[in-house]
Amino acid sequence: MSIVLGSNQYGKSENRVFRVYRDTARHEIRDLNVSSALRGRFDDAHVTGDQSAVLPTDTQKNTIFAFAKQHGVGAIEDFALALADHFINQTPAAEGARVEVEEYHWDRIQVDGTGHDHSFVRGGSGTRNTVVNVDGSGSDRRAHVVSGISDLTIAKTTGSEFQGFLTDEYTTLPETDDRILATALVARWRYDGTDIAWDKSFDDIKATLLQRFAEIHSHALQESLYGMGATVLEQHPEVAEIRFSAPNKHHFLVDLSPFGTENPGEVFIAADRPYGLIETTVTRDDATDPGSAWHAVPGFC
Numbered sequence: 374m375s376i377v378l379g380s381n382q383y384g385k386s387e388n389r390v391f392r393v394y395r396d397t398a399r400h401e402i403r404d405l406n407v408s409s410a411l412r413g414r415f416d417d418a419h420v421t422g423d424q425s426a427v428l429p430t431d432t433q434k435n436t437i438f439a440f441a442k443q444h445g446v447g448a449i450e451d452f453a454l455a456l457a458d459h460f461i462n463q464t465p466a467a468e469g470a471r472v473e474v475e476e477y478h479w480d481r482i483q484v485d486g487t488g489h490d491h492s493f494v495r496g497g498s499g500t501r502n503t504v505v506n507v508d509g510s511g512s513d514r515r516a517h518v519v520s521g522i523s524d525l526t527i528a529k530t531t532g533s534e535f536q537g538f539l540t541d542e543y544t545t546l547p548e549t550d551d552r553i554l555a556t557a558l559v560a561r562w563r564y565d566g567t568d569i570a571w572d573k574s575f576d577d578i579k580a581t582l583l584q585r586f587a588e589i590h591s592h593a594l595q596e597s598l599y600g601m602g603a604t605v606l607e608q609h610p611e612v613a614e615i616r617f618s619a620p621n622k623h624h625f626l627v628d629l630s631p632f633g634t635e636n637p638g639e640v641f642i643a644a645d646r647p648y649g650l651i652e653t654t655v656t657r658d659d660a661t662d663p664g665s666a667w668h669a670v671p672g673f674c
């Protein structure tokens with residue numbers, strides 16, 4: 374028997390970068406959570422203890438904060454790609470780099486109907502994110518971008534049914550032609566290429582997901598997700614595939630009959646667990662090879 378080192382990567386996780394643009398009295402802010410990881414020929418760091426090939430995670434952290442000033446923070450995808458390329462170029466042993474960015478959304482505080490110059494309230498629905506994987510450099514460079522949104526909490530109060538399902542001796546669930554459908558959606562989509570108007574693409578895809586969730590008369594969360602994903606792929610040639618992870622946030626009708634009160638679909642108990650977890654991929658039949666695109670993407674390994 375011999376013991377060998379398996380796959381490994383290392384980096385600095387969850388660097389909380391708060392970038393203020395204060396060129397005028399009307400400040401702008403960007404609030405990010407950035408994680409880096411390098412992979413490659415780092416065997417000695419583990420096996421012999423020789424750290425000469427290792428760019429310390431502390432340096433990775435410093436670089437992330439320095440880039441926020443020196444390069445600025447545009448679309449999170451561009452920020453992540455710049456960091457990944459830098460780490461690979463800086464570290465001869467690195468064969469690949471992964472940079473994940475989450476962006477927290479802030480709105481201006483409204484004062485007398487006007488957005489304040491330098492006061493903000495955390496808001497927005499869902500957290501935008503990206504996971505960039507770059508392999509190699511120069512003419513061998515291959516970059517993969519998976520972007521998405523998490524915690525997009527959505528509900529519809531009708532237009533959802535669940536019936537005709539398989540039954541056995543353990544089945545108790547009644548069939549229903551009218552129920553609440555709710556989820557905290559995680560959607561991640563893989564881009565074909567990197568020459569993309571990231572912000573516009575994100576805004577349009579998010580709008581499409583919400584619109585289709587509302588419009589689709591759902592026979593199951595599975596059908597809603599497939600329909601939402603199919604529309605994204607139809608409308609966005611820059612997207613090769615989209616993956617969903619959707620907890621079915623069950624809302625159970627409360628029995629008010631002991632109190633002599635009818636409850637025709639008006640009062641529900643919003644259960645937090647257990648929950649059905651529906652995970653779905655929608656892809657093109659001619660989609661490009663994903664390469665390392667899904668490497669260490671949370672929830673989608």
Ligand SMILES: O=c1[nH]c(=O)c2[nH]c(=O)[nH]c2[nH]1
Binds near residue numbers: 535546594595621649
């Ligand atoms: O949309 C649903 N999909 C299921 O697979 C399922 N299973 C279940 O009990 N309720 C639901 N709802």
